Amino acid sequence: GSDELIDLLIRAYCRAGQDAVIICPPTFGMYGVAARIQGARVLEVPGVWSLVSFGRSLASLPDFEIAALRSGVGQRKIEPHPYLVVGERVRIKAGAMLGMEGVLVREKNRSRIVIAIEAIRQSVAVEVDAVDLEPAPSPRAKFGCDTTRRPGPVGRNC
Numbered sequence: 001g002s003d004e005l006i007d008l009l010i011r012a013y014c015r016a017g018q019d020a021v022i023i024c025p026p027t028f029g030m031y032g033v034a035a036r037i038q039g040a041r042v043l044e045v046p047g048v049w050s051l052v053s054f055g056r057s058l059a060s061l062p063d064f065e066i067a068a069l070r071s072g073v074g075q076r077k078i079e080p081h082p083y084l085v086v087g088e089r090v091r092i093k094a095g096a097m098l099g100m101e102g103v104l105v106r107e108k109n110r111s112r113i114v115i116a117i118e119a120i121r122q123s124v125a126v127e128v129d130a131v132d133l134e135p136a137p138s139p140r141a142k143f144g145c146d147t148t149r150r151p152g153p154v155g156r157n158c
Contacts, residue, residue: 006031010037010038016039016040024045087105088103089102090136094132112126114126
């Protein structure tokens with residue numbers, strides 16, 4: 001069965017004392033058991049949904065980014081945040097102007113959003129903390145249209 005296959009794969013690809021197996025609990029327990037029997041380290045990574053890849057190649061972070069993240073963990077408050085790109089539409093999710101949407105810009109190392117006031121055909125730039133921003137839903141999503149890339153009908157067909 002699958003226990004034997006997992007054992008064979010671990011034996012074929014893991015060298016005792018040199019390699020490690022990453023497991024993401026909750027998962028099938030045989031991965032860790034087979035790795036320990038083979039003498040490979042077992043790295044448990046809780047809360048991982050998937051590993052980032054491009055096709056069949058795993059994505060990797062440059063060593064300097066890993067080192068910077070490790071050094072910052074104990075010295076700064078670090079938490080997950082949506083990936084925001086300059087020029088992307090964002091929405092203020094906390095504080096003053098909650099719910100306002102605009103385009104993210106950077107000026108003098110500060111985050112700002114440019115908000116268009118359609119009625120008077122003017123815009124304002126508002127300085128905000130990046131933690132108070134989130135990606136804005138697409139205009140299609142505002143009208144109840146499905147914007148996900150899943151097969152099959154999910155929302156209104158726009």
